[in-house]
Amino acid sequence: MDHLVLTVIAPDKPGLVEKLAQCVAGHGGNWLESRMSRMAGQFAGILRVAVPAEAYEELVQALQALDAQGIRVVVAQSGIEPSCTWKPIHLDLVGNDRPGIVRDITRLLSELGVNLERFTTEVVPAPMSSEPLFHAEALLAVPLGLTLDALQVRLEALADDLMVELKLRPED
Known part of the structure; x- marks a missing residue:
């Protein structure tokens, strides 16, 4: 086949x-x-x-x-999948919407050698203020040599600049 x-x-x-x-x-x-x-x-x-x-x-x-x-x-x-050299990490991010947010996040992930396995985004009104909120969910393929703590630190530094809330967890 x-x-x-x-x-x-x-x-x-x-x-x-x-x-x-x-x-x-x-x-x-x-x-x-x-x-x-x-x-x-x-x-x-x-x-x-x-x-x-x-x-x-x-x-x-x-x-x-x-x-x-x-x-x-x-x-x-379709090619043959390479042997698994990554671990799955789930990313959940919510923050005020602004131009360039996807670019900034994906640039950092790319610099760290992290691949996007799944990526879903949407902009929805905030519950109280109706201000636009950006929401992203992703399944990240994180290189085995990159610790979850190191990834968290780099993403949190970016999250502070972007004013977003960020959660990382190992994929079930």
Whole structure:
């Protein structure tokens, strides 16, 4: 079996996932995992599928043909995951919204060699004041050589500058 990673984006409407699933299953493929979401009228997702080697090219062509229906699919062949050289850490961050907050956080994480495994953000009104609050949740892939304490210290220094509340905990 060959493994593919697909990125999908289309105007949101019922039946999008079913069309993708039909296409994958129709070529003997197996839907392994996915993350999908609707945002601002668009539907986007990333998914990993396995397909028999002999059906690989036909599946890729069928997925690209979905463009005629307004469904853009970008196909990448999945590589082999490297051996685990990181530990999972959950990050929860809340603070006053301002431009550049994602840039500043991700710059620091990148400098420390931390990878984002999952990253979700939103801006919501504060309970009492209705001021915009930025909220981020992430699953971080922290290098084994970086201690949780060292990561906490560096992020807390940044959190003070950004005026955000930050929590780190090992992933369950």
